[in-house]
Every structure is written in C-alpha cells, then in structure tokens.
C-alpha cells in the first residue's frame with residue numbers, strides 16, 4: 203500500500219485532468235510539479251482545437267476556463283515573393299457567419315492561467331499538489347512502479363503513477379518506457395508575444411489565425427527542411443508569433459537555428475506587408491521564448507509501436523508522444539489521454555491489478571480513438587517538404603489546402619463524425635451541453651468572466667436590453683427543449699451514421715471539388731445578411747443572463 | 754514581472770521571461786564523448802555553448818529555457834540533460 207493511490211508527474215495540460223478524475227473517484231491523489239507556480243514553464247501557441255473541448259474532460263466543457271479568443275478560421279498566405287508582396291490566400295477553412303463567432307473551431311489561451319485553472323479544479327476535487335518538486339526517477343520494486351523519487355532522494359509511494367511530464371520525458375526514459383525522440387521528430391518553436399490594443403486586434407485579425415508558407419529563398423518561413431511557416435495567433439489583447447524548425451533535416455544536417463530564426467524574424471517583421479502595415483504600428487514586444495515540440499513523433503513507426511505503459515505506470519499527453527503531426531496541437535490529445543488514463547487507473551486499483559497486461563487496455567483505447575489516431579498520422583505538414591524541394595507551387599497549394607483549408611474535410615470528417623456519434627450514442631443529451639458550451643464560452647470571453655478571475659457577471663441593464671434579453675432567454679430555452687425532445691431521433695441518427703462514418707473521408711474527397719465553389723458562392727451571396735444575423739446573435743448572447751448557460 | 758515567489762533575474766535579450774537562481778549545473782558535457790561537432794551550439798537559442806579546443810563547453814546556463822534541443826541533437830550522447838532544481842530556472846506568464 204502506498205501513501206497515495208495515484209501520483210501524477212507534471213501539472214501542465216494533462217496532469218490536472220487525470221488528477222481531478224482520480225480525486226473525484228475518491229483516490230488519494232498527488233500531483234508533482236517542478237516549477238514553483240503551475241504553468242509557468244509551459245510554452246505554447248496556442249489554439250486548442252474544438253475537439254478537445256467537445257470530446258475531452260467534462261469539467262472543461264462544462265466550466266468557465268480562461269480563454270483568450272474564439273477562433274473561426276485560418277487565413278493561409280502562400281508567399282511567392284515577399285519583396286513584391288506577391289502572395290496567394292487560401293482562407294477556405296472558415297466557420298461561416300452567422301454561426302461564427304459564437305460557434306468556433308477552437309479557443310486560444312495562455313498556458314499559465316489555463317493550467318492553473320485546471321490544477322485548481324483538481325485541488326477542489328481533493329487532489330494534493332506539490333510544486334517546486336522535480337521527480338527524477340520511479341520506485342521500481344518487484345518489476346513494478348511503486349511511486350516516485352524526487353531530486354532530494356525522497357521516496358513517495360503510490361499504487362500507480364501517471365506520467366504527464368511533457369515531451370522531454372526524462373522520467374519515462376529513466377524508467378525504460380520510452381526512447382529519446384530523434385531530432386528530426388522535434389521542432390524548435392521560437393515564440394514572440396506582442397501586446398496590441400483589443401479594438402485594433404478585433405479589426406485586423408477578427409477571430410482568424412494567420413499561417414504563412416513559402417519558398418526558402420524568401421527567408422520568411424523556416425524551411426524545416428520540411429516546408430513550414432509562420433503562425434500568428436490572436437489573443438484578447440495580444441498576439442503570439444511562432445515559427446519553428448526541425449532540429450535535423452533530411453540530409454542529417456543540423457541547422458544553425460540561432461542565426462536562421464533571428465534572420466527570419468527580422469525579415470518577416472520588416473517585409474511581410476500585412477505585418478509591416480497593420481501589425482507593426484500597433485504591436486509592442488512583450489516576451490520572447492521557445493520550446494521544442496514533438497511534431498513528427500507520430501510518424502515514426504518505431505516510436506509509435508512502443509507501449510505507453512509499463513507495470514504500475516501510464517504515460518499521457520506529450521510524454522506519450524501524442525502531439526498532432528499537422529497542426530502541432532497537443533492539448534486535446536493531452537486531455538483525452540489523461541481522461542482515459544484516469545479511467546484505467548481507477549479500474550486497475552479497483553481490480554487491485556496494476557500489471558502491464560491489465561494496463562494494456564489504455565493503449566488499446568488510445569489506438570481505438572479516432573481523433574487521437576488521425577491527429578498523429580496526418581502527413582500534410584511532413585509532405586510540404588516535397589513541394590518545397592521541387593519548388594512545385596501546385597503541390598504547395600494542395601498541401602496547404604488539404605492541411606489548413608477546406609480540403610482538410612477529406613481527412614478529418616471520418617474521425618470527427620465517428621467520435622461525435624460515439625458521444626451522442628453514449629449520452630444524447632450531450633448535444634445540449636455542447637450548445638451551451640459555445641454560448642457560455644463566448645459570453646465569458648466577451649465579459650472577461652472566468653472562474654477565479656473575480657470579474658462580475660456582465661449582463662446589460664436597461665429596459666431595451668432587458669426586453670431583448672428576455673426574448674433571447676426564451677428562445678434559447680425553447681431551442682434547448684427542442685434539442686432535448688429531438689435527442690431520441692438524434693441518437694438513432696448517430697447509431698445509423700456510425701457504421702457509415704468510415705465512408706465520409708473518401709466521399710468528401712470525391713465531392714469536395716464540386717461542393718467548394720458552391721459553398722464559396724453561398725458565402726459571398728449571403729455575406730451581408732449573415733453578417734447582420736451574426737452581429738445580432740452576438741449582441742443577444744453577450745446581453746443574456748449568465749445563469750442561462752451554467753450547467 | 755510581479756509573479757509571486759522568489760526573486761529572479763531578467764534579461765534585455767529575452768523580455769517577458771525570468772530566471773530564478775539556484776538551478777545547479779543541470780546540463781553537462783562529457784568531454785570524453787564530445788567530438789566537437791558544434792550541433793549543440795548551433796541549436797541553442799540562448800547561446801549557452803561554445804566549442805574550444807575541439808570540445809563543446811557550456812559558457813553559462815543563465816538564459817537557458819530548458820528546451821532540451823542541445824540534448825536531442827547530440828548524436829554522441831555526450832550531453833547529460835536534467836531539470837534545474839525544483840522552483841528554479843526559467844519562467845514566464847506569456848507561454
């Protein structure tokens with residue numbers, strides 16, 4: 203018997219999710235974190251894609267986490283000549299108005315407040331947290347992990363360990379569960395944070411991310427040896443600029459990153475037309491930092507076939523190499539895997555069996571999760587190198603469109619619909635929760651109203667506001683009741699669609715060339731009406747009574 | 754930057770980041786194994802390395818952001834990479 207039932211290494215994005223679920227199940231749970239304050243060593247982009255919120259832990263979906271801005275699309279710039287300002291735009295992946303901006307593709311966030319929010323939820327559920335505590339090894343007895351050893355030599359015992367230590371994975375390496383990732387799978391991301399007034403940001407970026415792609419001789423996007431680019435994320439009153447480069451190229455050549463990344467940064471900020479004209483006059487540099495991310499681990503067969511568990515220990519999130527090979531998103535994967543790991547830990551402790559063979563069900567669940575599998579096997583970003591090497595514009599356009607344009611529907615429709623069907627089949631009422639989530643998140647974002655932020659609930663006063671508010675409240679309730687009434691039907695629909703979901707990707711591949719022009723035409727024709735409707739919806743949401751969206 | 758806790762160093766080179774003292778030498782180079790290829794020096798954005806006399810040497814870890822790039826690119830496994838002492842090293846609120 204250990205002092206604890208479960209010890210979780212690391213309180214980043216994954217750790218607190220596992221900790222909260224274990225604590226909720228009544229297990230004696232300890233989180234250990236090497237930094238003094240939670241989240242201050244976590245560096246990211248960061249757009250958390252919507253599938254993390256929809257299909258991840260329920261306390262996040264149903265809660266009020268601190269988000270920086272909803273995201274409704276990506277504008278891709280294919281830079282042909284930076285000096286002349288010659289570039290093509292692909293902005294086909296966009297949630298159309300009037301759905302946007304209340305309905306979003308994902309939410310931008312800063313790591314520190316978000317991880318802190320998660321950790322507080324875990325603590326409220328009864329988990330303990332020890333900060334400034336570096337775990338250096340595991341206690342291995344009778345061939346089974348029985349707890350952790352800290353840098354001071356202290357042994358803390360537990361019946362099971364969940365390793366959420368992030369991508370470097372030093373403890374997992376020590377325990378012999380993992381290998382050091384090879385440098386060609388790791389990209390070093392150079393991140394700049396710029397402050398910008400919110401009204402300028404609303405006007406310039408709105409709710410869209412901006413990605414740039416191009417030829418290396420433009421010296422504006424690190425080549426990765428692998429074709430890559432600059433990514434800009436709009437936050438509430440700031441933006442994140444990130445460009446990245448793999449640590450080793452195809453040729454086994456290691457690039458001089460200090461020279462390269464600073465040259466590119468200088469070039470972009472002085473030459474890229476929209477940066478120079480729109481961003482630079484309003485942006486003030488606030489921070490510059492970097493971190494490696496495990497971008498191509500999922501494509502490495504040897505690493506992929508290694509188990510994510512051993513006797514008494516389960517690996518989650520970046521420690522398990524689950525980051526996406528395309529968008530470099532890893533937070534949804536961290537949440538989903540941590541949630542699964544907690545389930546398996548609870549089952550294992552109930553069965554009093556933490557053996558490798560029992561814990562292997564965790565790996566089976568990871569392999570059976572459509573989104574996890576899809577996100578770590580996407581090849582668009584990897585293949586971009588070929589367009590680059592061959593200087594083939596048609597190829598580059600296609601990879602960009604298939605990766606970060608509407609072409610993505612030809613590979614993400616099946617996993618998304620499959621996962622959605624599974625959730626609806628398990629609990630059809632989840633549709634109401636999803637709808638509430640979008641509205642609540644938008645409302646909270648607009649009013650800066652998050653848990654622990656101490657900001658007052660903002661709802662408009664005055665007769666006209668109250669009348670509109672009452673109307674919205676009534677219509678929101680009516681729609682929720684309608685949705686509830688429809689759930690048996692939707693449940694049947696999900697049951698019927700599930701076996702067919704596998705055909706969606708191939709069908710999209712065939713149909714997209716026909717659908718896309720029609721879709722674009724509809725967007726153009728209805729733009730004004732849809733814009734008006736969406737402004738109206740926004741004003742109704744932000745003026746409504748916050749209690750409407752509470753769970 | 755006004756974060757609670759210990760006092761920390763800042764650097765004009767990299768705004769928005771603080772370094773809490775007392776890390777210990779958490780990255781070391783095994784000169785027996787080092788071939789002086791300079792890969793660690795090329796990938797370190799904090800300029801922590803130099804190559805002298807055919808061997809890599811750590812000039813200082815003052816601005817290290819603990820990314821591990823030097824360790825990843827060392828084919829000879831001459832670099833031992835561990836974490837700084839708990840609660841020390843780099844920190845930021847803008848990640």
Ligand SMILES: Cc1cc2nc3c(=O)[nH]c(=O)nc-3n(C[C@H](O)[C@H](O)[C@H](O)COP(=O)(O)OP(=O)(O)OC[C@H]3O[C@@H](n4cnc5c(N)ncnc54)[C@H](O)[C@@H]3O)c2cc1C
Nearest residue numbers: 212214215216236246247249337368391519520531532533
């Ligand atoms: C530059 C960059 C941009 C990114 N952009 C996106 C994005 O846009 N969208 C997205 O979804 N994802 C993005 N990611 C990926 C995402 O940040 C990670 O997938 C996510 O943080 C993984 O969560 P985790 O909990 O597994 O690990 P982490 O969040 O890294 O947490 C690990 C925690 O463990 C602690 N720790 C480590 N070792 C020890 C130890 N030995 N003892 C005690 N504590 C320890 C660390 O201090 C840290 O707090 C990006 C990553 C980077 C680097």
